[in-house]
Amino acid sequence: MSAAPIASLKAVEVDYPRGPALGPFDLALAAGEIVALVGPSGCGKSTALRLLAGLEQPTRGRVERASGRGETSVVFQAPTLMPWATAQANVALPLTLTGARSREARERASEALARVGLDGVDAAKPAQLSGGMAMRVSLARALVTQPRLLLLDEPFSALDEITRRALAEDVHRLWAQTRPAIVFVTHNVEEAVYMASRIVVMTPGPGRSAGETVIEAGLPRPEGFRTTPAFRETAEQVSAQLQSAMAAP
């Protein structure tokens, strides 16, 4: 881990017309770390993510981030694919939008699809894919630019348990290849403990940090990690943090 953060939120606050949504909230991301933001619905987790992506501006406070095209990627809750375009064209989108030549973009898209375990679906359209496959296409699209910062907004919440676990392992495997920093929004504590090297628990909106937990186990996780005492203890610790955050006025 290098010392300088690759992205940070500094005392950011976001107000929406219906009221304050986030903050003041601080977060500094070291290169290559995986941070999970855990909190109740409406606590501003997704807002924090959009700030990091540069898709939204804070009302107060400062956002520092890599601003080059393709240096930051986002995976949304839904696969968010273009229904009229093939899997390959969907994955190639970030490249073609940033001016890559179409042949090169296609080749790199096919490689990215293969990396997420989707060989031979290049020509398929989203409606022909299962939910898990569509999510993998979405992941491939996020990775195709080899981002330094990958933002995942509850990416597995619509999937069944088996697919979620498989995808969590895939994310770790892919992370190990290029080691982007990952910020991962979830309201599932166990998923957060499995995925992240650091967990930030947030209070109900406007979300503030209610505590952090660092998870020492290496990434990708050793086999059977979910059944270890360390996993259980951390999960309970984070759950307790979350509960006291919810109970606080």
Place this chain on the structure above:
Amino acid sequence: MTRLVNFLAPLLLIMLLLGAWELACHALAIPSYRLPPPSQIAVATVQNLPLLLSAAWNTLAMALTALVFASLIACGLALVVALNPLLERAVQPLATTLQVTPIVAIAPLVVIWAGLDHPQRAVVTLALVVAFFPIFSGAVTGLKAADPDLERLFDLYGAGRAQKLVRLRLPSAVPFLLEGHKVAAGLALVGAVVAEFVAGTGGAQGLAWRILEAEHRLETAKMFGALLVLALMGVALYAALQTAERVILRRWRGR
């Protein structure tokens, strides 16, 4: 088996109704200028078929011409409006007013403007007016129907307005455009017929004119024949567009 029954059920109902109609006409001795029995209508339709078909073709050609122009104007205007919210607010009330004003009420004006000497122009114009709205509103809705998260993604990768329009908003609008054209085609046919009635001269020799002509001569069976051809043409047009929509949508989303 159930498919066969589903197919036969409406046919059976039609046969029953026609049978009852035929019997009632004979039993109650209804004069045929009032209500001809189906058998007479069939004979009149067959006898006048070449005339009715050429009239149907005239009406259809005017409706389709109107549809093409309506499509071009509505899509063009929708594009301009979708790119400029202020313009949309300016245009929307006018478009709505045009839509809710009954076409029959506008028809006499258009007949005067388009020239009493060119009833065909009036017919095409009126069909265009009714066909315009569903295409326009479909296109405007469609151009704004892009997934907001996809829009964010385009923003994230620094896409410009033109890129967003061509690569996101236009393709997102396709299902709405298809639906709009399907509805508009049916309306164009209605508009063409209404306009022919109002124009009320032999200048535009469409089906409505044949109906008027038969009415004046009390050839009620022939009126029914023209109605029959008109209804069948409407059904055929709808079926054709429905099929086109299905085929294009299947290609669009891959299944």
